[in-house]
Amino acid sequence: MPYGDGIERVNCFSLTDFHDFECCPFRFFVKHHLGKKYEIEESSEAMALGILLDLAIKKFHTSKAYGQPPTYLANLVMAAFNEIGDKVAKNPGASFYSGILPFLTDELVAKATEIFQSYYSAFDFKIKQSFGEVGFCEWIIQTEDLPAGRQGGRQFKLWGGPDCFELGEDGIPEIVDYKSREDVEKGKDNMDMDLMPKMYTLLCCKKLLELGYKQARFVVRFWQDPLEDSFYEEFDLADVSSLEQIFRQKIDRIMNTIEIKFCDSSYCRGCKHADREKFLYELEKHGIRYLKGDVEGFVAVPNIV
Numbered sequence: 078m079p080y081g082d083g084i085e086r087v088n089c090f091s092l093t094d095f096h097d098f099e100c101c102p103f104r105f106f107v108k109h110h111l112g113k114k115y116e117i118e119e120s121s122e123a124m125a126l127g128i129l130l131d132l133a134i135k136k137f138h139t140s141k142a143y144g145q146p147p148t149y150l151a152n153l154v155m156a157a158f159n160e161i162g163d164k165v166a167k168n169p170g171a172s173f174y175s176g177i178l179p180f181l182t183d184e185l186v187a188k189a190t191e192i193f194q195s196y197y198s199a200f201d202f203k204i205k206q207s208f209g210e211v212g213f214c215e216w217i218i219q220t221e222d223l224p225a226g227r228q229g230g231r232q233f234k235l236w237g238g239p240d241c242f243e244l245g246e247d248g249i250p251e252i253v254d255y256k257s258r259e260d261v262e263k264g265k266d267n268m269d270m271d272l273m274p275k276m277y278t279l280l281c282c283k284k285l286l287e288l289g290y291k292q293a294r295f296v297v298r299f300w301q302d303p304l305e306d307s308f309y310e311e312f313d314l315a316d317v318s319s320l321e322q323i324f325r326q327k328i329d330r331i332m333n334t335i336e337i338k339f340c341d342s343s344y345c346r347g348c349k350h351a352d353r354e355k356f357l358y359e360l361e362k363h364g365i366r367y368l369k370g371d372v373e374g375f376v377a378v379p380n381i382v
C-alpha cells in the first residue's frame with residue numbers, strides 16, 4: 078500500500094533490508110516484498126536487551142535526565158519496558174516488539190539497568206546532550222526503469238533512523254546509534270561502518286540542514302564499552318549525491334534480481350517456515366523465480382544486462 082507520497086511499501090528500504098539482501102535474498106524478498114518480516118524473523122534475549130537500552134537512552138534525552146543520579150536510570154529502563162508492553166497490548170499481532178516480549182523478564186530489566194548505569198558512570202554521569210529528536214526519517218531516490226513485467230515504479234524511499242542526535246564537544250552534531258553486544262570485540266569486528274554511516278547520514282541530512290548544520294559526524298556507541306570512540310565518520314551535508322548514488326545502485330541490484338537459489342541448509346526460519354512453498358509462489362507474482370540446482374551457499378542472480 079502506498080503511503081501519502083504514493084511510494085509503494087515494496088519500494089521502501091531500511092538499512093536492515095540492505096543487510097538482509099546481502100545475507101539471503103530469499104529471506105529478504107519474503108520479509109520485504111511479501112511483508113512477512115515478523116513471521117520469519119528470529120528474536121533473542123540479546124536483541125531484547127538492545128531494544129530496551131535504545132529506548133531507555135531515547136527517554137533519557139527526551140526527559141532531559143542530564144545530571145540525574147544513576148539510580149534514576151532504573152525508571153527509564155522500566156518506562157521502556159512498559160512502553161514495549163503497551164505497544165504489544167495495543168497491537169497484538171506480529172510486530173517489531175511482539176517477538177522480543179518473551180525475553181523481557183525482570184532479570185533482563187535489571188541487566189539493562191546495570192549496563193546503563195555502568196555506561197553513565199564511565200562518563201562521570203555526563204552524557205552528551207541531545208539537540209533534538211531524530212523521529213522517523215526518509216529520503217526519496219529515483220532509479221532506472223525496472224525490467225518489463227516487474228512491479229514497482231521508479232521512485233524509491235530509504236527510511237528508518239539512528240537512535241539519537243547528540244552534540245559533540247566541538248559543536249558538530251552527532252548522529253548516534255547505540256549498540257549492545259555481549260561479545261563487544263566480536264561486535265566491533267562485525268560492525269558495518271560502510272553502509273550504516275552513509276545511510277543514517279543521508280536519512281538525517283535534511284533535518285540537520287534545516288537546523289543550520291553543514292557537517293555531521295555519524296557515531297557508534299557501545300553500551301558495553303562506553304569509552305570506545307573510534308567508530309565514527311564525518312560527512313559534508315551540503316553534498317550527499319555520492320551517498321545517494323550508492324543506495325541507488327543497491328536498489329537497482331535488488332530490483333533487477335529475478336532468480337534466487339537456496340543455501341539448502343534450512344537452518345533458519347526462512348526455509349523452515351511451513352509456508353515456504355507458498356512464499357515461492359507469491360514471489361513469482363513479483364517476477365522472482367526459484368532457480369533449481371544444487372549450488373552450495375545461496376546465490377542471488379541479478380538480471381544485469
Ligand code: SF4
Pocket residue numbers: 100101103104338339340341342343344345346347348349375
Ligand atoms: S536456510 Fe539459507 S536460503 Fe533458506 S532462508 Fe535461511 S539463509 Fe536463506
